[in-house]
Amino acid sequence: MIKINNLSFAYDRKNILKDVNLTETEPVIIGLWGRNGSGKTTLMKILSGMEQQDKGLVEVDGVEPYNNSHAMHHVAFMQEDHPYSDTWDVNDALEFGRDFNQNWDQALADELIDIFQLPRKKKIRTFSKGMKTMITIAIGLASKAPLTIFDEPSNGLDAHMRKQFYDVLLDSYDEHPRTILLSSHHIEEVEPLCEKIAIIDNNTLMHYEETDVLKNNGVHLSGSKEAVRSVIGTIRVLEERKLGRQLNVMLDSPLTDELKHRAEQAGVMIEKAPFQDYLVNLTKKEAELNAHA
Numbered sequence: 001m002i003k004i005n006n007l008s009f010a011y012d013r014k015n016i017l018k019d020v021n022l023t024e025t026e027p028v029i030i031g032l033w034g035r036n037g038s039g040k041t042t043l044m045k046i047l048s049g050m051e052q053q054d055k056g057l058v059e060v061d062g063v064e065p066y067n068n069s070h071a072m073h074h075v076a077f078m079q080e081d082h083p084y085s086d087t088w089d090v091n092d093a094l095e096f097g098r099d100f101n102q103n104w105d106q107a108l109a110d111e112l113i114d115i116f117q118l119p120r121k122k123k124i125r126t127f128s129k130g131m132k133t134m135i136t137i138a139i140g141l142a143s144k145a146p147l148t149i150f151d152e153p154s155n156g157l158d159a160h161m162r163k164q165f166y167d168v169l170l171d172s173y174d175e176h177p178r179t180i181l182l183s184s185h186h187i188e189e190v191e192p193l194c195e196k197i198a199i200i201d202n203n204t205l206m207h208y209e210e211t212d213v214l215k216n217n218g219v220h221l222s223g224s225k226e227a228v229r230s231v232i233g234t235i236r237v238l239e240e241r242k243l244g245r246q247l248n249v250m251l252d253s254p255l256t257d258e259l260k261h262r263a264e265q266a267g268v269m270i271e272k273a274p275f276q277d278y279l280v281n282l283t284k285k286e287a288e289l290n291a292h293a
């Protein structure tokens with residue numbers, strides 16, 4: 001389904017992506033996370049054939065996407081602020097989706113427009129941000145493309161609509177499994193959907209793991225300096241904050257029974273760190289680490 005071998009890409013000789021590798025042969029829902037400017041959109045553009053890698057191999061469904069008119073049958077890239085014509089209403093956008101996607105599911109498109117309660121006759125340019133996101137989700141899901149990419153799909157959705165989005169995406173995936181790539185800055189917003197998480201950092205794919213494994217990591221300890229240090233041992237410290245004689249740290253570790261036991265013995269408070277905070281600390285740059293030291 002997706003094959004990326006040693007991909008490198010530069011804009012104006014500035015390396016954006018280097019030695020990226022990722023292979024998936026079975027359908028999977030992947031969350032793509034990275035900090036601002038890390039290269040998420042660039043990777044999505046390369047996968048959808050909008051940009052060409054400088055080095056390496058990229059295949060989607062056995063097809064190289066760049067400069068390949070067949071590629072649009074294999075990949076749908078639903079961008080944030082997807083460019084709709086000023087004159088289009090919902091029906092025009094669905095017609096466009098139908099023309100460009102050979103697996104197009106009109107019944108699903110109609111169902112999603114009803115679920116999202118989008119007005120058919122109103123111009124899309126007058127839609128709210130959340131409504132624009134919903135029409136983009138509807139077209140992306142109804143495309144049923146073997147690789148469907150959503151850039152920041154929960155952007156602008158309130159809690160209720162986000163729940164609707166989760167439900168329709170998972171139902172549609174169950175019924176027609178395919179590879180779906182969802183990028184987000186807020187991992188909590190897409191993590192409930194994703195079987196795997198890909199993290200771009202330092203110009204490459206630093207981590208690619210099962211969501212359940214990755215989200216289990218990140219532990220906060222707080223207590224007296226001596227007690228906290230005795231619990232840390234050789235575990236990597238991602239963040240450290242001193243408050244008088246108190247010390248708060250985040251560890252790059254799962255919350256194991258053994259660690260809990262050690263913390264209890266030392267009188268140190270221990271708790272799971274929020275996933276988003278863990279990822280932010282995991283991808284902290286040297287300069288930021290030094291600034292807080």
Ligand SMILES: Nc1ncnc2c1ncn2[C@@H]1O[C@H](COP(=O)(O)OP(=O)(O)OP(=O)(O)O)[C@@H](O)[C@H]1O
Nearest residue numbers: 011012016034035036037038039040041042043185
């Ligand atoms: N057309 C372009 N020409 C030159 N540089 C670009 C171009 N598009 C993006 N870049 C640069 O490439 C880098 C990666 O950008 P990209 O948009 O892929 O990151 P991102 O992870 O999607 O960021 P964000 O989360 O902020 O949307 C950034 O430094 C950006 O300035």
